[in-house]
Amino acid sequence: MEENKPKNSFIGWCRRYISLLFVGLLALYVYVLFFNDNSYGHLRELHGEIKRLEKEKKENQDTLNKxxxxxxxxxxxxxxxxxxxxxxxxxxxxxxxxxIIE
Structure with a gap:
């Protein structure tokens, strides 16, 4: 009977701490993904701005060549x-x- 008790307490310990670890990692992932300075939304905005600036650069280069x-x-x-x-x-x-004819 005593052999079962440590096994059950180990399983209970794993359930408690692994789930807390999982919740902690999930919270960290959500923070980094959405609320950080390098969040996914901010990076998408920056990529859009880069594409817009590259297009503007090409247009300016064409005008310069002209x-x-x-x-x-x-x-x-x-x-x-x-x-x-x-x-x-x-x-x-x-x-x-x-x-002069207009």
Missing amino acids: YYELNRLLLSDKEELERVAREKYGMQRPGEDVY
């Missing part, structure tokens, strides 16, 4: 320079009449 090409073209081609000056800035030659 202006580099325009700059190269304006420095090498005088006719293109004159066309841009006339269209964008309304410049004209002496004695020339310019009609």
